Amino acid sequence: MQVSFTLRKDKITKSGLMPVRMLITSNGERIRKSVRNVKTLEKYWKNQRIKPNLKSEDYNFHVEYNKQLDDLENKVKLIFRYALLNDIEADKNYILQQLENKNFGKNSIAPKFIKSFDEFIETNRSSKAEGTIKKYVSTINFIKDFQKYSNYDLSFNNIDLNFYEKFRDYAFNERNTLNNYFGRLIAGIKTFMNWAYERNYHENLEFKKFKTIHNTIEVIYLTMDELMALYNYKFDSKRLEHVRDFYCMGAFTGLRFSDLSQLKPSNIYPDEIRLSIQKTKSIGHVTPLNNFSKAILKKYAGTIYEPIPSISGQKFNKYIKECCKKVGIDTPVNTTRYIGQRRVDKVQPKHELITSHTAKKTFITNSLFLGMKEMVVRNITGNIDEKSFKRYVEIAEDFKKQEMDNTWNKL
16 A cells, blocks of 8 residues: 655646645555645645745745645555555545545554454564564463353443453463463553554543552572482483583573574684673673583584584473483472462472573572672573562572571581
């Protein structure tokens, strides 16, 4: 679909004014429509808009006329988008009818909620990290399940506090959704609703009243003894050996799973790794290499796995648990989660809690234990907000106090 404006030289007035006509081209069909009350001299017409008159000339209404042309072009684009999202054939009669509809572009522009959410996801694929897109997909799938269960009328005007309460009750009572995951769902809905509001899909701001929920949870990491036990373990299986080395590479560098997965030999330098961080979009991030990370890279140099073996995230999280179980990382760990107001305590062997995300946490925590300066740790690991990082510092301080109690305070 294309929109353009031209002067109608065949309709020139005695004073030399020419009317402006809009031309819409779509699927080989041309639609012409005169723009009401917009006329200009040919000398002012440039790049399909009216340029300002000289100071010595009478005012030519270029501001008002150009705004009218801009509004008209934007309205045509909204008409086509609305037709696409609602499976409407945008033929000549439909387009001309909606152009005459003064209310179009207000409440009537709202496309179907689900299709608009799909558009939201596709629009963000080129600018958001893969993990963020997966969260958006999970959110819309959860909403679809909710709609199927409750038969709730999903429309932009109905995303209000009534929706929030019903959605919350479904999440907690029917799906046993943990508070933090529910908070991410609500955050995703609010992001989408704001995106749709900016595109004039709705005028409903009730979603701004939705409250996200976040409970502080335990920081799961491998202690230095556990990490070294994993690093030095002799696995019979190459599969588990590769998974172990990938995890340890994250635990020795602080790099995320997504960044390690995109690692190439060209990113490797004698004493550092240089790459663009996927999540934060930072370019040329430098990660120093220590003796352990260098040893892992040296192990795979010149092999088909260079710089390190890679594996899908889902399989990785399954296999790393198997690795840690074989190593004997089975200290009982109590975790506390909340589903609404309901507290859920669970005791599990530590290996069941180890995932790709714990590698970076292992690096941060052990780096602080070993005395690395907080500012340096934050710089190496990239974007960690102050509140999150403070938790690692507190863990390190508690560890130091325990060591003091176990040594000097026993004398």
